[in-house]
Amino acid sequence: MLQVEGVRRTYQPVxxxxxxxxxxxxxxxxxxxxxxDFTVRRGRILGLVGPNGAGKTTLIRxxxxxxxxDEGRVLIDGxxxxxxxxxxxxxxxxxxxxxxxxxxxxxxxxNLEFHGALFGMSRAEANARAEEVLAxxxxxxxxxxxxxxxTGMRARLAIARALIAHxxxxxxxxxxRSLDPVAARDTCDMLRNLADGGRAVLLASHRLxxxxxxxxxxxxxxxxRITFLGSVDELxxxxxxxxxxxxxxxxADRLYGxxx
Amino acid sequence: METARAILRRDWAIERTYPLRLLLVMLGTxxxxxxxxxxGKLVIDPPALEGYSGGYFDFVIVGLAxxxxxxxxxxxxxxSLMSEQATGTIDLLLASPASRASMLGGxxxxxxxxxxxxxxxxxxxxxxxxxxxxxxxxxxMAIPVVLLTTxxxxxIGIAxxxxxxxxxxxxxxxxxxxxxxxxxxxxxxxxxxxPAPIRAISWCLPATWGVxxxxxxxxxxxxxxxxxxxxxxxxxxxxxxxxxxxxAFRSCVHTARRHGLLGSY
Numbered sequence: 001m002l003q004v005e006g007v008r009r010t011y012q013p014v015x016x017x018x019x020x021x022x023x024x025x026x027x028x029x030x031x032x033x034x035x036x037d038f039t040v041r042r043g044r045i046l047g048l049v050g051p052n053g054a055g056k057t058t059l060i061r062x063x064x065x066x067x068x069x070d071e072g073r074v075l076i077d078g079x080x081x082x083x084x085x086x087x088x089x090x091x092x093x094x095x096x097x098x099x100x101x102x103x104x105x106x107x108x109x110x111n112l113e114f115h116g117a118l119f120g121m122s123r124a125e126a127n128a129r130a131e132e133v134l135a136x137x138x139x140x141x142x143x144x145x146x147x148x149x150x151t152g153m154r155a156r157l158a159i160a161r162a163l164i165a166h167x168x169x170x171x172x173x174x175x176x177r178s179l180d181p182v183a184a185r186d187t188c189d190m191l192r193n194l195a196d197g198g199r200a201v202l203l204a205s206h207r208l209x210x211x212x213x214x215x216x217x218x219x220x221x222x223x224x225r226i227t228f229l230g231s232v233d234e235l236x237x238x239x240x241x242x243x244x245x246x247x248x249x250x251x252a253d254r255l256y257g258x259x260x
Numbered sequence: 261m262e263t264a265r266a267i268l269r270r271d272w273a274i275e276r277t278y279p280l281r282l283l284l285v286m287l288g289t290x291x292x293x294x295x296x297x298x299x300g301k302l303v304i305d306p307p308a309l310e311g312y313s314g315g316y317f318d319f320v321i322v323g324l325a326x327x328x329x330x331x332x333x334x335x336x337x338x339x340s341l342m343s344e345q346a347t348g349t350i351d352l353l354l355a356s357p358a359s360r361a362s363m364l365g366g367x368x369x370x371x372x373x374x375x376x377x378x379x380x381x382x383x384x385x386x387x388x389x390x391x392x393x394x395x396x397x398x399x400x401m402a403i404p405v406v407l408l409t410t411x412x413x414x415x416i417g418i419a420x421x422x423x424x425x426x427x428x429x430x431x432x433x434x435x436x437x438x439x440x441x442x443x444x445x446x447x448x449x450x451x452x453x454x455p456a457p458i459r460a461i462s463w464c465l466p467a468t469w470g471v472x473x474x475x476x477x478x479x480x481x482x483x484x485x486x487x488x489x490x491x492x493x494x495x496x497x498x499x500x501x502x503x504x505x506x507x508a509f510r511s512c513v514h515t516a517r518r519h520g521l522l523g524s525y
Contacts, residue, residue: 011519012519014519061520064351065355065517066351066517066522067517067520068517086357086358086359086372088355089355089356089357090357096351096352101348101349102349103270103347103349105272106270110270111314113266114267114269114270117262118263118266118356118359120262120263120357120358121262123269145277159483165319
């Protein structure tokens with residue numbers, strides 16, 4: 001189960017030594033998350049949707065233990081990554097937005113075996129588990145180096161990698177972003193099967209239509225706040241205003257790129 | 261340990277996809293040694309090298325071999341972390357449950373083994389083949405000395421790697437430290453030729469002890485009892501520097517997590 005409780009995060013301007021050595025941080029405070037609460041139970045998919053800059057990636061980085069919240073906490077199968085990052089990390093499979101997160105000079109199988117080792121598996125265990133997750137992800141011919149893969153194969157490999165350590169929670173940041181409609185549909189079907197197998201899945205996406213198809217619940221994140229949290233049916237019935245606003249924002253993103 | 265071994269296997273697998281680089285590294289080592297051999301012919305029986313078998317060539321090869329290990333200790337962490345940042349793989353590495361210590365050890369292993377191969381090639385080809393000969397016993401006894409010397413530089417490298425997690429690029433420490441090491445450690449000339457005040461500073465550097473003890477073992481006919489004081493000094497450096505470096509690295513990771521700087525590059 002994945003629980004997010006009262007998570008707030010503001011990117012503060014840095015001062016002193018840090019300001020001298022880094023120019024990547026903001027010059028003005030940016031409130032990225034303004035109190036986020038939700039729970040994803042096993043067997044369910046929560047679709048997280050929102051325009052660029054809404055705070056989706058910040059939230060996922062907090063769940064991944066790569067960023068600390070200012071307030072609130074995240075519990076992954078009962079473990080808070082801000083308190084015990086290693087225990088939390090064992091319980092979550094991550095697919096981050098950056099498709100370069102694979103080692104392109106290695107084969108797909110080598111990527112999986114390496115990731116298995118990071119989770120404490122022996123070489124033989126990682127090898128055997130790689131076979132299983134490759135089958136789940138529908139990947140064949142992974143003896144080639146990753147740089148020869150299609151975008152769809154890389155997306156599937158990233159999901160296979162997330163599954164390597166049997167995590168009860170899956171967190172995916174736009175896994176279908178670069179995929180063609182057929183590959184995106186297949187990937188969504190795979191995620192639905194994984195949730196039906198007993199995993200809690202948090203799926204961030206810009207593709208509202210795919211979330212409507214596979215998610216049990218939808219959270220709409222706009223400007224760091226969840227403006228709607230409920231079932232897909234509830235969203236259809238009650239969320240006209242939210243949907244209209246969201247579609248306007250998503251359309252603006254498509255037309256003009258990132259807002260910030 | 262599984263993490264460290266896996267990172268080693270990964271780095272070796274990636275390295276094999278660049279076969280020309282390995283070839284050039286080995287070729288570079290051989291041509292460097294050959295060049296030094298001819299430079300050594302210009303330096304005939306200097307009084308400062310009394311007590312060492314062989315000539316200046318043997319002397320300088322051993323000094324440079326030890327400092328090349330020091331360089332690996334200094335640069336491997338920061339280079340590996342910068343490479344992970346640039347390739348976009350650092351997020352999942354840091355988000356994994358692998359311990360930071362085994363991760364750091366793993367990032368160090370491949371560059372260390374590559375440097376070991378270069379070190380051996382340099383010594384065997386340099387001192388053993390075209391120099392005055394290489395005592396196998398001395399070579400074995402030199403291993404702990406070189407390891408301890410490398411560990412002191414690795415401590416600085418770990419701390420620098422932590423700073424680079426925040427600053428991303430621009431390592432303000434390693435370059436000047438290596439330059440100081442080359443200047444003061446006696447790698448290319450004996451410490452005895454330095455002015456007295458600078459000589460005193462020189463003996464405050466771990467590299468000076470490492471270079472001196474390795475030379476004594478390989479070229480000075482010394483036994484392990486003769487280099488015990490040097491080993492003791494190096495152990496003291498390691499005992500202080502490595503824990504401090506790990507603390508500094510942990511603090512940098514915490515700061516990067518706090519400010520959202522992990523993973524960006």
